[in-house]
Amino acid sequence: MGKIPGIPPLGKIKNIPHGPLISEFQPGYSVHKAINAPMICSMGGMDIDGANLSIGFAYCPKPFLMIDKAHKHNFDQFLMFYGGDPNNFAEFDAEVELGLDGVINSITYPCWVFIPKGTMHCPLNVKRVTKPIIFADARLTKEASVRPAKQTSKITKI
Secondary structure, eight states: OOOBTTBOBGGGOOOEESSTTOEEOOOBBOSSTTOOSOBEEEEGGGTSTTOOOEEEEEEEOSOEEEEOSOEEOSSOEEEEEEESOTTOTTOOOEEEEEEETTEEEEEOSOEEEEEOTTOOEEEEEEEEESSOEEEEEEESSSSOOOEEOOOOSOOEEO
C-alpha cells in the first residue's frame, strides 16, 4: 500500500464538519502504490447527513493497473480523467484503458464517464502517463460498496 506517515488510509479518514452542510477534507492515502500523494475524498452521508455523493480525487504521476477485473455497482458512478497541471486541466498526455460492458475504451483526452448502476465496468488501466493526470471517482450513494460479478462478455479493444 502507498502508506504516507501521519496520513490514514482513505477508509479511515474523518473529514471535519463545519456546521451541518460543510465538511473539510482531510487527506488519506490510496491502496495503490503508484498514487503516492495524499488524496481527498467526500464521504457522502458519513460527512454530511443526507448527502448522496461520495467522490475521491487522486493525482496519478505514473502508469499502473488500478482495477483488474470487471464488476458492477448498485449505484450510479462517474469517473473523471483530466490533466494534472492546475493551469491547464485540458492538457492530457496519458492513455487510460477502461472496460465498459465488455469493450475496452482507450482514453487519450480529458473526459468524464457515466456508469449507470448495474453496468459492468473495468478493468481500469492507467497505461501511459507522460504528464501527471487527476482521476476522480464519484458515486451517487450514501455508502459505496462494490458488487463483484462474473464477466459476462468478452473484452473487445476499440
